[in-house]
Amino acid sequence: KNQVEQSPQSLIILEGKNCTLQCNYTVSPFSNLRWYKQDTGRGPVSLTIMTFSENTKSNGRYTATLDADTKQSSLHITASQLSDSASYICVVRDDKIIFGKGTRLHILP
Amino acid sequence: EAGVTQFPSHSVIEKGQTVTLRCDPISGHDNLYWYRRVMGKEIKFLLHFVKESKQDESGMPNNRFLAERTGGTYSTLKVQPAELEDSGVYFCASSQGAGTGGLSPLHFGNGTRLTVT
Numbered sequence: 001k002n003q004v005e006q007s008p009q010s011l012i013i014l015e016g017k018n019c020t021l022q023c024n025y026t027v028s029p030f031s032n033l034r035w036y037k038q039d040t041g042r043g044p045v046s047l048t049i050m051t052f053s054e055n056t057k058s059n060g061r062y063t064a065t066l067d068a069d070t071k072q073s074s075l076h077i078t079a080s081q082l083s084d085s086a087s088y089i090c091v092v093r094d095d096k097i098i099f100g101k102g103t104r105l106h107i108l109p
Numbered sequence: 110e111a112g113v114t115q116f117p118s119h120s121v122i123e124k125g126q127t128v129t130l131r132c133d134p135i136s137g138h139d140n141l142y143w144y145r146r147v148m149g150k151e152i153k154f155l156l157h158f159v160k161e162s163k164q165d166e167s168g169m170p171n172n173r174f175l176a177e178r179t180g181g182t183y184s185t186l187k188v189q190p191a192e193l194e195d196s197g198v199y200f201c202a203s204s205q206g207a208g209t210g211g212l213s214p215l216h217f218g219n220g221t222r223l224t225v226t
Contacts, residue, residue, distance in 0.1 A: 004151075032212060043113070043200055043217025044152075051212070089152070096165075097142075097215070099152040 004100035023090030031093040115218035127189040132201030147197040
């Protein structure tokens with residue numbers, strides 16, 4: 001069973017709207033958690049990193065949150081743009097790097 | 110700086126043939142990783158080099174897969190003989206920093222899409 005579960009599996013929203021992607025993990029011990037963005041046909045690119053002591057971190061229109069007690073993270077995208085259409089992958093590190101399956105986000109004009 | 114480059118971008122081979130994938134990491138990155146994504150599944154770890162040494166190869170599916178990193182620069186991943194279940198996207202990533210618990214991000218190549226028919 002994968003130790004990093006993401007939801008929803010896919011999401012369609014209109015341009016300009018906000019959305020939130022979820023990541024639940026059971027990886028323990030826990031070093032850090034990253035959100036990656038993967039455009040079609042490209043490799044994943046890091047958006048944010050959260051360590052155990054951090055609760056929230058922003059990168060432009062992307063804001064990641066982390067609750068280490070409940071082992072949950074979210075990625076909030078504000079004022080979505082067409083270029084946000086991609087897969088968003090939650091990746092958790094202990095002594096290994098564990099990937100979630102990703103959420104496929106489609107932004108419609 | 111140049112990113113991680115992978116070659117070829119696509120490869121279609123018949124079952125039983127051999128394929129060699131190449132990865133050129135970012136210059137100066139000691140850590141090099143191979144990953145694979147099978148359709149509908151998550152990205153899964155294959156192995157990790159630190160310079161020219163295999164740090165962890167626990168993800169290699171079987172002895173049909175052979176990875177090398179001669180001289181600690183580029184790496185190759187050979188599949189011989191290829192089977193249908195080997196189809197997927199093979200990603201290479203590199204990073205600075207010590208080990209897998211570090212804070213350095215993985216820098217991914219665009220992957221090699223392998224199709225075995």
